[in-house]
Amino acid sequence: MEMTVTEKILARACGRDQVQAGEFVNARLDLALANDITAPLAIKEFEAAGAGNVWDPERVVLVCDHFVPNKDIKSAEQAKLVRDFARRQGLTNFYDVGRMGIEHVILPEKGLVVPGDVVIGADSHTCTYGALGAFATGVGSTDLAAGMITGEVWLRVPETIRFNLEGTPGKYVSGKDYILYIIGQIGVDGALYSAMEFAGGAMRELSMDGRFTMCNMAIEAGAKNGIVEPDAVTETYCRGRGRRQPVLLASDAGARYSRVIDIDVGGIGPQVAKPHLPSNAVPAGDLAGLKVDQVVIGSCTNGRIEDLRMAAEVMKGRKVSPDVRTIVIPGSQDVYRQAMHEGLIDIFIVAEAAVSTPTCGPCLGGHMGILAAGERAVSTTNRNFVGRMGHVDSEVYLAGPYVAAATAVAGKITDPSGL
Numbered sequence: 001m002e003m004t005v006t007e008k009i010l011a012r013a014c015g016r017d018q019v020q021a022g023e024f025v026n027a028r029l030d031l032a033l034a035n036d037i038t039a040p041l042a043i044k045e046f047e048a049a050g051a052g053n054v055w056d057p058e059r060v061v062l063v064c065d066h067f068v069p070n071k072d073i074k075s076a077e078q079a080k081l082v083r084d085f086a087r088r089q090g091l092t093n094f095y096d097v098g099r100m101g102i103e104h105v106i107l108p109e110k111g112l113v114v115p116g117d118v119v120i121g122a123d124s125h126t127c128t129y130g131a132l133g134a135f136a137t138g139v140g141s142t143d144l145a146a147g148m149i150t151g152e153v154w155l156r157v158p159e160t161i162r163f164n165l166e167g168t169p170g171k172y173v174s175g176k177d178y179i180l181y182i183i184g185q186i187g188v189d190g191a192l193y194s195a196m197e198f199a200g201g202a203m204r205e206l207s208m209d210g211r212f213t214m215c216n217m218a219i220e221a222g223a224k225n226g227i228v229e230p231d232a233v234t235e236t237y238c239r240g241r242g243r244r245q246p247v248l249l250a251s252d253a254g255a256r257y258s259r260v261i262d263i264d265v266g267g268i269g270p271q272v273a274k275p276h277l278p279s280n281a282v283p284a285g286d287l288a289g290l291k292v293d294q295v296v297i298g299s300c301t302n303g304r305i306e307d308l309r310m311a312a313e314v315m316k317g318r319k320v321s322p323d324v325r326t327i328v329i330p331g332s333q334d335v336y337r338q339a340m341h342e343g344l345i346d347i348f349i350v351a352e353a354a355v356s357t358p359t360c361g362p363c364l365g366g367h368m369g370i371l372a373a374g375e376r377a378v379s380t381t382n383r384n385f386v387g388r389m390g391h392v393d394s395e396v397y398l399a400g401p402y403v404a405a406a407t408a409v410a411g412k413i414t415d416p417s418g419l
Contacts, residue, residue: 002252004160005229006195009135009249013118021159021256029059030117030134030244032147035103035360036064036075038122039082045145054089055151061093061112062086063103066360068096071367101332101358104128104216104300108208109332114238115230116247120144120153125300125382127218131211132238133230133248138219158224159258160195162251165202167266172416174310175210176302176380176400178202179217180271182263184281192222194258197251202265203228208237209306213400216301217382220278270415272378273398276386284403284415294325294377295408296389297401298356299363302380303331305338307401312344314405314416315351321411326353327369333358353408365389371396378407 001018003011011019013027034042039062046054054060062082067075079096086094093112100106104125107113115133119126122144129136139153147153163182183190196218203211211228218226228234229250238246272287274280297303297311308330320326328348330336336358339345348355362369363381371377371390377397379389384396397413406416 002254004251004255005249006135006160006227010157019157021157023157026152026154027118029147029151029153031059031119033061033121034144035066035123036079036082037066038141040078041141042122042144043085045142046148051149054148057090058092060091060148063095063100065102067366102300102303102360105303105331111241111243114242114244114246120147124219125216127226128212128216130215130225130227133234135225137225158193158195160197161191161259162197162257164200164262165265166200167202167264169265172270172402174400175206175213177268177271179214180273180281181268183221183279186221188277188279189222193224196223196226198228209304213301270403275384275395287413290413292378293375295404296327296362296369296379297404298329299381301382302401305335308339308344310401311405312347316347318409320351320353320408323411324408326408328353329356330358362389378404380404
């Protein structure tokens with residue numbers, strides 16, 4: 001039977017020749033992940049089950065990234081619980097302040113995920129790793145506890161929607177604009193429990209950072225996972241960093257898809273998603289002139305080096321508006337260091353933006369940039385739900401780094417080509 005790349009990965013993890021959409025399977029895990037918000041509950045369930053040791057201390061990854069550096073006593077206690085568990089279990093891959101980064105940035109960066117893997121994480125944006133040609137999906141903390149004990153996950157094989165992206169993108173258009181446009185077309189439940197397979201000539205030309213951004217937001221369309229077939233770009237990225245031998249799989253020509261959607265990226269301009277859904281995507285020009293109070297550039301969606309380069313390209317030689325608090329958050333220590341060596345940090349500071357240590361902070365309304373009632377932000381993060389970044393009467397507009405940086409400079413939502 002001909003299969004999609006998602007089906008092939010799951011079949012391999014089950015030790016079978018084939019699986020098909022709709023079938024329930026037990027799949028062998030390559031990695032299980034949690035953070036300082038989700039790990040404490042998983043740890044409590046792990047211990048309540050009477051488990052002694054995790055199934056493999058090299059394949060359970062814990063990252064303190066949401067409330068770090070700790071913002072208050074409660075977050076400090078959460079982190080301590082995770083820290084103590086990691087030490088008791090002898091986990092090889094525990095990442096804390098100074099050695100950490102945003103989980104979905106550092107795991108690929110450190111080679112912890114490779115093509116062909118099956119990964120679960122107690123964080124919905126675990127689907128990011130599909131950019132490497134892995135099956136990666138978010139689970140609840142209780143399911144994560146079971147995975148830490150058994151090294152397996154029970155799930156239903158998803159149907160696959162294939163998105164064929166062709167054409168040449170215009171200036172200031174990135175992977176963030178592609179995915180906002182797609183979610184705008186199909187809606188926040190348009191890929192419910194499906195695999196979103198991104199393919200076509202435009203995807204082959206897209207960088208790994210752009211692919212991470214797109215797969216990261218597959219969950220915003222309700223998807224089980226996002227995925228890109230590994231190719232030369234993937235191999236180049238993994239070379240010298242992968243900790244295991246990658247398994248490069250591709251969809252068969254006759255694979256069955258629930259839908260195939262063709263997209264000409266030449267018709268996609270810089271996008272902005274209006275409150276309070278990622279599907280409220282419109283061309284940035286449609287919102288031109290809307291004043292904002294804060295801009296955030298970073299997160300697991302757009303905190304990689306390419307994202308910072310885009311923002312710096314717009315900010316270089318300019319100052320951010322005195323009416324806009326602009327916060328730049330590198331996604332990892334390595335990204336921070338590279339940005340420093342390339343002079344990007346200097347550009348941001350000269351532009352009068354604040355540069356933060358790696359953290360998820362403002363994305364979830366945790367810290368490092370909370371919005372007050374009546375305030376409006378443009379953010380390169382992935383969600384703009386009611387109260388997502390602070391007060392329920394605040395507003396979040398999602399955009400890519402180009403639009404976010406242009407907005408910071410202009411003090412109002414701006415298509416970068418208009419600066």
